[in-house]
Amino acid sequence: MTKELLKGNVAIAEAAVRAGCEAYFGYPITPQTELLEHMSSRMIELGRTFLQAESEVAAINMVYGAAAAGARVMTSSSSPGISLMQEGISYIAGSEVPVVIVDVIRGGPGLGNIQPSQGDYNQVTKSAGHGDFHPIVLAPSTIQEAIDMMGLAFDLADKYRTLVFVVADGSLGQMMEPAELPPMQELRPRPTWSLTGKKDREQNLISSIYLGASLLEEFNRKLQAKLAIIEKNEVRYEAYELEDAEYVVVAFGTAARVAKTAVQTLRRQGIPVGLFRPISLWPFPEQQLTDLADNGRVKGFLVTEMNAGQMLHDVRLAVGRGLPVKFYGRMGGAIPMPEEIETQILNLINPAAQPETTPEGSNGYINR
Amino acid sequence: MATGRIVIDVERCKGCELCLEACPQDVISLADTFNAKGYRPALLADPNHACTGCALCAVVCPDACITVFRDVPTPKAQVALEV
Amino acid sequence: MATLTADITEKLVYQRPDALADLYTHYCPGCTHGTAHRLVAEVLSELGMQEDAVLVASVGCSVFSYKYFDVDAAEAAHGRACAMATGVKRVNPDKIVFTYQGDGDLASIGLAETMHAAIRGENITVIFLNNAIYGMTGGQMAPTTLPGQHTTSSPFGRDIKLTGNPIHIAEILGSIPGTAYSVRRSMHDARHVIQAKKAIQTAFEAQQKGLGFSVVELLSSCPTNWKMTPNEALSWVRDNMVPTYPLGDYKVHEELQSKRGRGR
Numbered sequence: 001m002t003k004e005l006l007k008g009n010v011a012i013a014e015a016a017v018r019a020g021c022e023a024y025f026g027y028p029i030t031p032q033t034e035l036l037e038h039m040s041s042r043m044i045e046l047g048r049t050f051l052q053a054e055s056e057v058a059a060i061n062m063v064y065g066a067a068a069a070g071a072r073v074m075t076s077s078s079s080p081g082i083s084l085m086q087e088g089i090s091y092i093a094g095s096e097v098p099v100v101i102v103d104v105i106r107g108g109p110g111l112g113n114i115q116p117s118q119g120d121y122n123q124v125t126k127s128a129g130h131g132d133f134h135p136i137v138l139a140p141s142t143i144q145e146a147i148d149m150m151g152l153a154f155d156l157a158d159k160y161r162t163l164v165f166v167v168a169d170g171s172l173g174q175m176m177e178p179a180e181l182p183p184m185q186e187l188r189p190r191p192t193w194s195l196t197g198k199k200d201r202e203q204n205l206i207s208s209i210y211l212g213a214s215l216l217e218e219f220n221r222k223l224q225a226k227l228a229i230i231e232k233n234e235v236r237y238e239a240y241e242l243e244d245a246e247y248v249v250v251a252f253g254t255a256a257r258v259a260k261t262a263v264q265t266l267r268r269q270g271i272p273v274g275l276f277r278p279i280s281l282w283p284f285p286e287q288q289l290t291d292l293a294d295n296g297r298v299k300g301f302l303v304t305e306m307n308a309g310q311m312l313h314d315v316r317l318a319v320g321r322g323l324p325v326k327f328y329g330r331m332g333g334a335i336p337m338p339e340e341i342e343t344q345i346l347n348l349i350n351p352a353a354q355p356e357t358t359p360e361g362s363n364g365y366i367n368r
Numbered sequence: 369m370a371t372g373r374i375v376i377d378v379e380r381c382k383g384c385e386l387c388l389e390a391c392p393q394d395v396i397s398l399a400d401t402f403n404a405k406g407y408r409p410a411l412l413a414d415p416n417h418a419c420t421g422c423a424l425c426a427v428v429c430p431d432a433c434i435t436v437f438r439d440v441p442t443p444k445a446q447v448a449l450e451v
Numbered sequence: 452m453a454t455l456t457a458d459i460t461e462k463l464v465y466q467r468p469d470a471l472a473d474l475y476t477h478y479c480p481g482c483t484h485g486t487a488h489r490l491v492a493e494v495l496s497e498l499g500m501q502e503d504a505v506l507v508a509s510v511g512c513s514v515f516s517y518k519y520f521d522v523d524a525a526e527a528a529h530g531r532a533c534a535m536a537t538g539v540k541r542v543n544p545d546k547i548v549f550t551y552q553g554d555g556d557l558a559s560i561g562l563a564e565t566m567h568a569a570i571r572g573e574n575i576t577v578i579f580l581n582n583a584i585y586g587m588t589g590g591q592m593a594p595t596t597l598p599g600q601h602t603t604s605s606p607f608g609r610d611i612k613l614t615g616n617p618i619h620i621a622e623i624l625g626s627i628p629g630t631a632y633s634v635r636r637s638m639h640d641a642r643h644v645i646q647a648k649k650a651i652q653t654a655f656e657a658q659q660k661g662l663g664f665s666v667v668e669l670l671s672s673c674p675t676n677w678k679m680t681p682n683e684a685l686s687w688v689r690d691n692m693v694p695t696y697p698l699g700d701y702k703v704h705e706e707l708q709s710k711r712g713r714g715r
Contacts, residue, residue, distance in 0.1 A: 023542050049541045053534070054567040061531035061564070065507065065538025068525045069546075073538070091528050195523040195539060197546050199502035203472075205517055207508075207526035372464065384481030384674075384681040390641050407480065424641040426465040430485025431476065432492075436465035 003178040008168060011143050011179055012076075012102055013038035015150035020185040021100075022071040023049035025062035027081060030114040031170035032104035035076045048187075056081040060088030060101075067097035068206035070194025072154055072187065076102035078170075079120050080111065082128075089163060090129025094208025096223075098157035100150070101135075102166045104173040107333040115333020116170035118253060121310035124165045125282040132220055134227055135163035136234060137281040139252045143177040145279075151182060158188070160230055167281065169306065171254050171335060236279035237288055241267060245274030246297055247348055250289070250315050251304045252278050254335060259304055262341035273345055281311070289318035300324040300348045304341055307331060324348065372421020372438040374412050380433035381409035387425035387434065393418040396425060410434075470495040470504075472521040481681020483638045483671040484512055484580060488519050490648045491551070491578055494655055495522065504547045507536040509561075511553035512586035520551075530561025533568035536575045547658060549576040554595040555585045558618050562594075565624070572629030572663035576654045579620060582671040583692060590676030594618045597695055602676075617695055621668040625701025631662035633702040637670035639688040643698075653703075653710040662704045670696055 006014075013035045016024075024039040036052065043050035049066065053059035059075050066073040077085065082103050092099050103124060107117040124137050136156055140146035146168060153164040190196055195204055210216035238256075241263055242248065251259040256277040263275045276292065278285050292298050300323055303312045309327045316325050328344040330336045374396075381403065387410050388396050395414040403409050412419065421438030471492035478484045495501050504522040508514065510529035517524035527535040532550035540548040557565050557579050568575065584602055585591040591604040595617050599608040625633035632654050636647035647669055654665035670692045672684035679687060703711050 023538070025538065051537070051541060054563055057531070058534040058537075058564050058567065061528060061534035062538035062541070064527075064531075065525065065535035065540075066542045067538070068535070069505070069539045069542045071542040073542070087528050088531070095525075195505045195525060195546075196543060197503040197505065198521070198523050203521055204523045205525070207517060207524075209514065209526055372461075380475055382480035386481055386681055386685070389682045389685075405475075421464050423465040427641045427644050428486065430478065430482055430489070432467045432471055432485070432489045434465070435463070435467070437461040438464045439459050440462050442460050 003180050005176050006143055006179050006181075007034060007174065007176045008143050008146060009034035009104065009173040010038045011181070012146050012150060012166070012168070014042065014181055015147040016074055016100070016154075017042050017046065018182050018184045019151040019154045020072050020187050021048070021074050021154065022187050023066040023073040024075065025051050025053050025059045025066070025073070026075045026077065027053050027056045027059050029078045029081045031106055031116075031173045032076050032078045032102065035102060035104070035173070056084035057088070060085035063099055064088050064092050064095070064097065067092065067099045068095065068195050070190030070196060072098075072158070074100040074102065076104065078104045078106045079108050079117070082120060082123060086129045089135070090131055090133070091208050092163055093129060093133035093135070094131060095206050096161040097206060098161050100153045100157050100164050100166065102168065105167060105169045107331070113333050114170060116172075116254060116306060116335060117331070117333055118169055118255060118306040118310070119331070120167065121281060121305070121307060124167055125284070128163070128165075133223060134282045135165045136160070136230060136283070137165045137167060138236070139167050139279060139281050140172065141253050141256045141277065143172065143175070144179040146172065147179055147181060151185070156234065160226060162226070162230070167253070169254050170333070231283040234280055235283050235285045235288070237285040238277040238279060239274070240277065241274035242276060242292065244272055244297070246272040246299050247302070247345060248274055248276050248292060248298055249302045249304060249341065249345065250276045250278070250311070252281060252311065255304050255306050258336050258338055259341050261338040262345060265338060265342055266345055271345070271349070278311070284314045286314065286318040289315060290320070293319040293323055298323065300326070302326045302328060302341075302344055302348050304328045304336060304344070306335060370420045370438055371417055372419050372436060373414070374419065374425060374437070375435045376410050376412065377433035378403050378409035379405070380431050381407060382431055383407035383409055384430065385410070386428045386430065390424045390428040392422065392424065393420060395419050468492040468496040470501045470521055472519050474518060476519055477515060478512065479675045481672065481674045481684065482512070483582070483669070486638050486644060487578060487580055487669050487671065488516065490644070490651050492520060493648060494652045498652065498655055498659070500547045500655065503545070504549065505539050505543065507532045507539060507548065507550045509550060509552040509556040511556050513551055513553055513580065514587065516551045530556050530559070531564055532556065532561065533573070533575070533577065534564040537568055537571070537573050540573065540575050544574070547576070547655065549578060549655070551578045552580070553586065554579070554581045554583065554593045558594045558620050566627070569624050569627045569630045569664040569666070574658055574661055574663055576658045577664070577666040578651065579666055579668045580671045581620070581668055581696065582673040584673050584676050586673050586676055590673075597691060619696065621666065621701045624664070624666050627664070630664045630666070630702045631704040632657040632665040632707060634700045635668040635670065635696055635698050637688060637693055637698055639670065639672070639685040639693070649710075653707055656710070657704060657707055660706060662706060668696075
């Protein structure tokens with residue numbers, strides 16, 4: 001296989017096709033629309049299901065139906081669309097059917113804009129819908145990683161009968177990078193629990209209703225036990241230059257790409273800084289961060305995100321109160337520049353020597 | 369005139385009386401006793417064998433608790449019944 | 452064991468259909484949801500569709516319909532049954548996929564999903580119960596509530612100046628090119644129940660032939676929330692609902708013309 005120059009949204013779509021995605025339902029929304037457009041030709045060419053729904057509400061419920069019928073199915077959207085899908089997402093979680101959702105995050109709240117953002121962190125990891133559940137959330141920082149994650153996402157969804165989010169932001173969706181696509185995988189057979197007609201067996205039922213309190217509590221216990229297994233098995237992260245690091249930048253997705261550049265620059269100056277990049281945002285690599293904080297060498301953390309500080313709280317919970325955890329964030333579609341992060345790292349190391357704020361012209365940052 | 373009979377699943381019956389209204393022969397009434405759910409179930413009260421087996425009671429029954437039989441005159445047939 | 456001889460024999464004229472699960476329903480006495488369930492189950496049994504059918508149940512009084520039909524089933528979110536059924540049907544085109552929805556579910560919160568399923572000509576069957584009220588939540592005004600009708604959320608009677616007029620689903624869906632079959636029937640007496648069953652059968656046949664979206668609107672009673680006896684409620688359907696919601700065929704695909712029912 002050779003590398004090709006691929007656009008993020010198209011690469012994600014083609015990777016899903018090759019991972020054996022049998023059905024796609026979606027609704028156009030910038031900055032993910034190229035994903036839907038790619039599906040609209042490829043899925044039809046392959047004789048699979050593509051349908052442009054009348055809304056995200058309908059799209060997620062079509063996904064729910066196709067998943068209940070046992071097909072490997074996905075949708076994709078961007079922040080406001082994910083908000084609309086929340087009802088269906090909760091039903092999917094409550095029915096334990098495998099579904100993959102790609103969220104190419106844009107700036108919010110409200111209509112916001114179509115620029116890159118990481119403002120959906122809390123929504124996808126902690127409040128993807130009503131009730132007690134977490135989807136698995138995977139956050140790529142390169143197009144190659146996004147491609148590789150699509151196969152993983154479908155496999156994890158099937159393995160645990162759960163929802164898996166792949167969260168990119170507008171810049172990952174829109175950028176082009178050289179990357180390699182995997183070979184085409186065959187469609188997998190329909191699972192035994194799926195709705196295929198009750199010939200030669202008892203009725204199959206896909207539902208999230210448990211009317212008695214004890215029944216629903218029992219289901220919730222089962223769901224929580226499953227989530228605990230996922231928390232144990234499916235933590236993913238990247239440790240970059242952490243072997244001797246005294247200062248750690250924590251970032252995911254596009255923000256982590258920028259942070260990596262800042263770390264490389266400061267390393268060349270002999271500053272012992274490294275990058276901790278959560279790849280699974282849920283389950284969050286909490287223990288790994290706690291171990292870093294407790295290793296006796298690390299003196300402080302800088303969290304940088306393209307939001308007002310959402311993952312920050314997970315990092316603070318993991319690190320505890322013993323070490324400083326500073327935050328630097330850009331919002332509204334702005335992407336931090338490596339120099340801004342370098343300044344913040346230097347500020348973390350020596351607060352007296354550096355200005356408290358960012359370089360001139362960087363409006364909209366949050367520093368706490 | 370055809371004749372027949374109905375069998376009512378009294379435990380499933382909710383005593384809604386729709387079959388009473390639908391019955392052209394007026395041979396269904398409510399029991400004086402209650403079923404396990406506390407309803408007075410419908411009963412076939414047909415001393416003169418007026419039921420025609422028309423099944424209109426079953427057609428309107430919301431709880432699908434009526435089974436309908438129609439008599440087939442077979443004067444010369446000898447039918448063995450297990451008792 | 453004793454052996455008796457008799458001069459007559461019996462034939463079975465009617466029995467509970469196989470596609471209806473052997474369960475006691477939660478419906479109130481005299482509620483025509485039960486009647487509609489029975490008709491759908493009879494049609495599935497008679498057409499030999501039970502083993503190929505997938506029900507998408509809705510939210511409202513019929514929330515447990517997935518238990519009452521002995522077929523594969525899913526429970527959709529409120530109003531989303533047609534979207535969910537679309538997902539099931541698109542990946543299972545050889546299965547018989549149907550929804551069972553009330554008026555709050557279909558005609559209010561799920562109107563967009565219903566309309567667009569019809570617009571796409573989605574090859575599914577929709578059984579639509581119109582009882583002019585929200586039953587499950589205790590008798591609130593529905594989009595189908597009659598002008599002047601008292602409900603717990605229109606306590607002075609539905610004021611059409613404030614809340615508009617009743618929605619006519621069979622007519623609206625019948626106007627859509629993707630719809631193969633759209634009719635309204637009633638269940639207020641035995642004659643009309645028999646006509647309703649014929650319509651349900653035609654709707655499933657439309658799907659079997661791949662003709663597109665099929666819907667049967669069934670005028671139904673809600674004795675409990677209307678505060679009437681079951682028989683009074685059926686009279687109310689006849690005297691008040693039928694004049695507002697005329698029975699009839701609003702779309703019959705040419706391949707179904709021989710099935711055109713009177714319904715009146």
